Every structure is written in structure tokens, then in C-alpha cells.
Amino acid sequence: MAGAITVHTSEETSKRPRHITESRPVQWLLIGLALLFLGFIVLLPLVSVFVEAFKKGIGVYFDSITEPDALSALRLTLIVALIAVPVNTIFGIAAAWAISKFKFRGKNILITLIDLPFAVSPVISGLIYVLLFGAQGFFGPWLDERGIQIIFAVPGMVLATVFVTVPFVARELIPLMQAQGVQEEEAAASLGAKGWQIFWKVTLPNIKWGLLYGVILCNARAMGEFGAVSVVSGHIRGETNTLPLHIEILYNEYQFSASFAVASLLVMLAVVTLIAKSIVEWKSGQQKRAHQTD
Amino acid sequence: MKKIAQVRSVFIILALALVLAACGQGGNAPANVTNEPASSGNAANAATNDPAKDEPKPPVELLNVSYDPTRELYVDFNEAFSKHWKAETGQEVTIKQSHGGSGKQGRAVIDGLKADVVTLALGYDIDAIVEPGLIQADWQKKFEHNSSPYTSTIVFLVRKGNPKGIKDWNDLVKEGVEVITPNPKTSGGARWNYLAAWGYALKQNGGDEAKAQEFVAELFKHVPVLDSGARGSTTTFVERGIGDVLLAWENEAFLSINELGPDKFEIVYPSLSILAEPPVAVVDKVVDDRGTREVAEAYLKYLYTEEGQEIAAKNYYRPISETVAAKYADQFKALELLTIDGDFGGWKEAQTKHFADGGIFDKIYTPGS
């Protein structure tokens, strides 16, 4: 698959000669259709989250996002993301380097394995760690004797999140690095550059925007993961609840406004990351253009 | 060629790792079984030695793993118990709560969630925790009244004015009536709903099981949404405005009226319902490992005191203490109630007969069987 490759909606492609584009009314019709679809499917849920969040007034809103349990959920969410994202970033770079710069057999299977967490049901993603580390699981008794708690504690939640977000950075980098080929690295190598030097001086500058986009998406998913984390969390209030789980708890306590208020917090985190992404794209587009005029 | 060899060796190492993992499991599981009694015995000794000292004890934490509708109850009760325990022993105790579907919570404890006490929706879920040896088999005799410090029952919540005129179970299968209940497969409360309906039909038809099965099958044809938990069903009924009647725990019905709109709903008591006994138990293995047996037992015992019963009654659970029950007699209507042990032969039997895969509940959804 092409992966969610960085897209540069630069002016160039939008400007096409009139004979190979649609007439203006058709264009507007198509734009209208696209916006209508996005509106019903994506925008409306977003708006409803905010409407529900502020239904009981701004006071309730701020109370619910500054309540100790919400703050501890926020802290845990950040901790989990802070571990899961860097780990998957390192993995993504290593995997992309091996896959894009070398030839070996079984590459398709390897790529498929990297993709697999995309397609595995979140329920299963959580279940597998219970099967491994649960008290009745493969390593459970061994861990129990040593007093190590993995599931129903932070390590299990980190593992589940890492599993779910494995593909994001790797899938972003692989097509990008494949497209860039190996000439620049080979040139550097023939000039006597060492491995890490080649990576830092040649490869990294080329992939940094794609890498950043992958990290941003990975982070967004890590913070928002619900299904897998729910299976391994144990739902101890104020201790093993991440933001998505805290939202569910509030919702189940009929505190609908509070639950949507916390949800809006996550939406805002997402929006911030998406804005960051736009800046990334804009900058990389700018750089590309600067590069071309050089 | 060298590269290929390298790749191959990596694969071999991986395969070995997998095999080792598999062997590790085979070797560890039996070891655990033999170790367990010894370790819990040691811990128990440590725990009994502990209270001998008179100096103020360090703060202690308890984890109470409970089911969905007890959230409000335990917020109040935990506060009361902390105060009581502090006054009694000078020790600080904080109680952490985990809530979820009863089956899910039971499974979490089995899988290693370190609960000191469990307060679940039905005995079946605690029996499941007994199986891997976490709780002693005679848990139901540890506390009074079958280890159920409060009871509840199943009632109907209808929209204000009862527009469909629902008075009893047989009104639920009338043309055009929509019934909301959670899925008995995933929700403890829903199993009580189902059994109450079954018991009613059995009584109406003079013990004819085929007729009873017909009745519950018909009843579930009137269910448009089958949520996975009690709280989900309440939300569907109250917030989404779906259905004419919600089969609910009595305490949930009261709570919905008070939290979500006293002018929108009312409670209807059917002619016959079921005595729901949500049981409590100390998780023996965990309290022995952590040395929290004393406080955990005191915690559950406190549920039986006047104050504990009062808190339960305030949260719409039927108290078992007669004095508190008398005080709240207006709140809880007297009802003819079936019991799980008397009328259904206990949870094990009810579970295999009705709710296990291939049981009666599955049959009413599978045409032709």
C-alpha cells in the first residue's frame, strides 16, 4: 500500500489547463458533494461533541476537565503516549531503512506483518496481552511470583498502545524512502561516510517531514486508543484510566456533559496535532520549492 | 549470499524464542498450583502477626472491584468506612474503585487485577473467581445472608403517565410495546431480568417450561436494542428515547428518575419479580499476599452495620437489616419475589440451562432449534 504519504496540496497541481479539468459549475458540484459527505460523517460528530460539552455551561465544562480523576487520566494518557510514540518511531526508522535500502526475500510478508495491527480488532489487541501476561496467561504465574504487574497496570496499557500504533511511522516512511532511492546514501558511503553519519547527514534531512507526520499520527492514535486499552486497564478510577476510558466512565455515570467535555479535550489535542501537521506540510512544501529554485 | 544467511539465522532465533515461550508456559502452570497454598499460608501468618503491634499503622489501600450500578453507593460507603476505620484503629484507608460489567470485572480479577474485595452482580461471577483458587469455595458462608448485604429486584421503568398501560409481565408482549433490556450474555442485571420473566411465565402456565420459553422468546422479540450493560440500556431508554419500558434494577430505576428526570418516568412494580442478591467477597489470595485481610473483612462487615445499611437504602438498595428496612418501608414496595436458589436451583444450574452457549437464551434467537 502507498500508506498515508505526506500530501502536498501545492498550487501547482490545482492549476490545470482548462481542457483537462471540469467546468466551474461541475467543480463546485463536486466540491459541494465532498463537503456534504464530510459534513455528515466527520464534522457533525465533532460539532455535537462540543455542543454536548457546553450544554451545562462553561463552569461545568472547566470543572470536569480540571477534576482530579480527569487530570490523572490526562497524565496517564501522556505517559503512555510518551513511551509508545518514541519506541515506535525508532522501530519505524529501522524497518524503513531495512526495507527500502536493501533487497531481501520475504519483504512482502514483513510489510504485511507491520501492517497487521491496522487490521487486527482492538479487542484482540488487548486480549493477546491478557493471554500472555494475565494471571492465567503464559507468563502470568512467573510474573506473579516476582510481584511484577503488567496487565491492569501501566506496562500493559503501554504494550497495547504500542501494538496498535506499530504501523504508523513505518508505513509513512517506507514509501517515502523507497521513492527516494539509495543514490545519495551510496554517494556518501563511497566518499567514506560511516553508517550513522550517512543516516544523520543524508537520510534524516530527506525524510524529516514525513517522519514528523508519521509521529504526529502515531501520537494521535496512541492518545485516542480505546478498545485495546480498555481490555488491559482494569478501570481503577484515578489510577489506570486513560482519557478515553475516563470518558466512558463519565458517560456511564450519566454525566453526559462532563464526558463530552473530556472528549472535547481529546478532540482539541487531535486538532492541535492536525494543525501541527498542516504546518509541517506547508513548511515541507516551502522547502521543496526552495530546493527546486536552487 | 551472506545477507540471506543472516536473515535465515534471525528467523531461526525467532522460531526458538517461540518454542521457548510455549515450553515456559507448560512448565510454569503446574508449578503455580503447588506453590500457591504455601505462599498464601505464609502471608496469612504475617497478617495475623501484624495487628499485635499497637503503634499507628501505615496507611492502607483497598481495591474494590464492583459492577456498574454500584458507583454511587460505594462513593458514599467508602467515605463512611474510611472515617469509621480511622476512628476505630487510627489507620488511614483509601478505597479505590473499579466498575464495569459484572462478567468483565470477574474476568479481570481472574486475569490478575489485584482486587482486595469484589462486590459483583451475581454469585456466578464470584464462583468463577473461586475456580482458579483466588477465593475459597465457601465464600458465601463468610458473611451473613449469603454474603449479600443488600438486595434489589427487577422493576419496570415506563414513560410518565404509562401511556402503554404496562402493569405486569404479560403487558410486555402486547402488540406495539418495545422493551429495553441489556444482553443477558454480557450483563448480570439482564440475567435477573430474564429469570424474573421466566419465573413469571412458569407460574402463569403451571410450570410448563415450553410455554415459559415461548413467553421469553416473545418478550425478546419486543426488544429493539440489546446493550451490553445495564447503564447502556438506561442511556438508550432515557437519552435516546427508545422503547416503552425498561427492565431495570430497582436501584437503577430510582436513580434514573432522580438523576435524569423525575417528571419523565415512573416505576411500575410487576406482580412477581425476583430477589436479586448482589454478593460480596474477600479475594483471599490477594488480601493474604498484601496483608490486607483484616481491613478488607472489616470493610465488607461494615456493609452490614446500621450505617452501612442506611447508605445502601439511601442509594435505593433494599437493606437486609430489619430496623433500617422498616425506616425505608415507604420507599421499597413489598413484592412477591422468586429466589435464585429456591426457584432456579442456584446460579450454576441457571447459567448452564439458560445462558451458556447453546442454552435456552441462544435458542430463542436461533430459528429452527
Next chain:
Amino acid sequence: MKGSKSRNILPGFGLSLGFTLFYLSVIVLIPLAAVFFRTAELSWSEFWSTVTSARVIASYKVSFLTSFFAGFINAVFGLLIAWVLVRYRFPGKKLIDSLVDLPFALPTAVAGIALTAIYAPNGWIGSLLEPLGVKVAYSPIGITIALIFIGLPFVVRTVQPVLQDMEKETEEAAVMLGAYRLRTFWKVVLPELAPALLTGFALAFARGIGEYGSVVFISGNMPLKTEITPLLIMTKLEQYDYAGATAIALVMLIVSFLMLLIINLLQWRMNRRTVSD
């Protein structure tokens, strides 16, 4: 892929591949292997009767059909959105482009609750559809809508780069030959986009089969009608039936793996074709 023959001079192959394989084994393979081991507790006939019981079969049907329709609708509208974003200029384009990623970031439970609130009979849209006799929430349509939400970015983000790189010349040539716009699209543009579109569809489809968090709220969970396969896994777990749960999980895992493998092979063949051109 030029210069692939002289790749040996680049360092780090053993290290990067070794780490990749090690990491994948620890995080993905060994945990997934646990599903196999657990399922092995069942005899073959027990396994077979578990994964082919009437309710499970019905749930495959629900999961596969709704995922298929959601994938299809996403393929159509995802292409439209990608097309509009790549080729046309209109105010707020950047914003719309960012909006596409939102389903990646929003917790699925929040999406489910929000969609249910909107499409329930008393919701913003549900109340408009109710008089028309259209029931969205608590029906397969509701599940499909949730899956459309979840899968949309996969299609848009796979089609977008291909559309971007498409040569103007091919279309130009078609126009010179006197083809109409729509005909150019069918005969020239769509075949070129087909592999990417198929990949996007397959990803959205694979994701849809496994989706749980958003669907349970909107589906109504009626056995044989709107009960999805992941919910059945949960149901089995909550009845302490681990072997049964992992048996169904195994079936889903194999389906996901095969689907992804097919996509990747397709992709690989396509790449080879374009390279050899």
C-alpha cells in the same frame, strides 16, 4: 528502483533488519501466537463448531457486509474528496484536508457515542429521517455509518498521492484524441487509480471488520441482526470462555492477514509494472 544491484555498500542491514524482526516478534508475533496456543486447547471439531455456530456465522455476515458497504462508499466518496482536494481550489481547503485525519485521532468510543446521538430517532439527523421511516441508529445502516467514519482517511490518504503524481500527459493525450471528460475519467484516470483505490478500500474494509469501540454504541447488538464479530469475542470473554473467544479471534486474524497480504502483493506487482515500463 534504480541501482539496486550495487546496494551492498550501504551499512546497517543486519542491525536494522535484526531490530525490526526482534521488535515485531516481541510486540506483534509472540502476542499473536498466544491466540494460536490458546485455541489449540480446543479439539478440531470443537473449534469448528465454535466458529461456525449460527450466531457466529450471522455476525460474520453483519461484519463483512457492513464493512464492505462502508468500504465501497468510502471508495466512492474518498476518491471524490481526494479529487477535490488535489485538483480544485476553494477557500478552506487546508482545513478540509486536515479534517480527513480526524477519525484517526478521535477515540472510537467518542465517535460511537457522538454518531449515535446524532442518528438516534431523537437526534439531529435521526429525527429528520424518522418520519420517512428510515432507521439509522440500531440498524446495519448505523454500523455502516460508524465504519465509514473509521475508514474514510484510509481511502483518501492512499488515493491522494497517486492522484497528485498522475501525469497530465496521459489525460492530455486522451483529450487530443477527442475523448470527453467523463470518458477520459473512466478510460484513463480510473484504471490508473484503481490499485490505490483498491488498497484504500481493502484497508478500510479490514479495519471495519475489527472495529469495536464505535460500533457497539450505534449497532443495538441484536443477535443475528446487528451483532458484530468483535462483540461476540467480548461476549465469550465475559462468560469466561477464553478458548471460544480466541477461536473466533483466530479466524478474524487469519482473514486480516490474508487481506493485507493480498494488498501488499498487489502493490508490489503494480510497482514492478511501473518500474519495468
